Amino acid sequence: MSTLNYGETFALWRKGAGAAWGDYTRHSFVQGLGDGTLPRAAFLHYLVQDYVFLVHFSRAWSLAVVKSETMDEMKICAGTVDALVNHEMDLHVKTCAAEGISQETLFQSREETANLAYTRYVMDAGVQGDFLDMMAALAPCVMGYGEIGLNLGNVAADHPYADWINTYRDPEYQSVCTSVGQMIDGAVTRRLGDLKTSPRRDHLQGRFTKATELEVGFWQMGLDGA
Numbered sequence: 001m002s003t004l005n006y007g008e009t010f011a012l013w014r015k016g017a018g019a020a021w022g023d024y025t026r027h028s029f030v031q032g033l034g035d036g037t038l039p040r041a042a043f044l045h046y047l048v049q050d051y052v053f054l055v056h057f058s059r060a061w062s063l064a065v066v067k068s069e070t071m072d073e074m075k076i077c078a079g080t081v082d083a084l085v086n087h088e089m090d091l092h093v094k095t096c097a098a099e100g101i102s103q104e105t106l107f108q109s110r111e112e113t114a115n116l117a118y119t120r121y122v123m124d125a126g127v128q129g130d131f132l133d134m135m136a137a138l139a140p141c142v143m144g145y146g147e148i149g150l151n152l153g154n155v156a157a158d159h160p161y162a163d164w165i166n167t168y169r170d171p172e173y174q175s176v177c178t179s180v181g182q183m184i185d186g187a188v189t190r191r192l193g194d195l196k197t198s199p200r201r202d203h204l205q206g207r208f209t210k211a212t213e214l215e216v217g218f219w220q221m222g223l224d225g226a
């Protein structure tokens, strides 16, 4: 499985999350994206909420810049903030505009509880904890979408969700997952040595698993609110 090259720490956390990881990456929302049966209303509901999500996620990655201890950590985290603020959020605005959702509607959308819970959980991991607490809470988002993109595989150009799927299947996105995974491995070694024997192992696993569960809640919100 190509998730192997997302790093050792991720592999350990992914396994430790147990059933929650499959609930996230194989959620019925994801199956619907893959086979094209996801109702458009559910996708758009998700996209609008995801815009608000990305706003707060950018704030969280910015806090990770503050918590960085090396140039490598700082570069990856600052690069993610740049990608989110200057590229990915624009893409949401354009996709929504193409679907007849105005910028005004997007900006005024009400943040749903499942959405708020996830991003504020990640922010709090950083306020209360250190860089590793943040990485454990941020990793499911980055790596999960990479794995979902690979799982969904090659789709025809006229598939209704081809753009979405290809964004995450793309080698460019896959290499982001690899770099983030390497950076996390380095950050763990630097601070803890061997994660498997570290007293912080369970706490960090708890953060990763909780964030994974919050991703499940996010997909469910997309389906329920449509």
Ligand SMILES: Cc1ncc(C[n+]2csc(CCO)c2C)c(N)n1
Pocket (backbone or CB within 6 Å): 050, 053, 057, 080, 084, 141, 142, 145, 215, 218
């Ligand atoms: C709910 C939700 N979870 C994950 C992502 C994916 N994602 C969010 S930020 C980012 C770039 C690196 O952090 C990626 C891939 C999303 N859009 N929405």
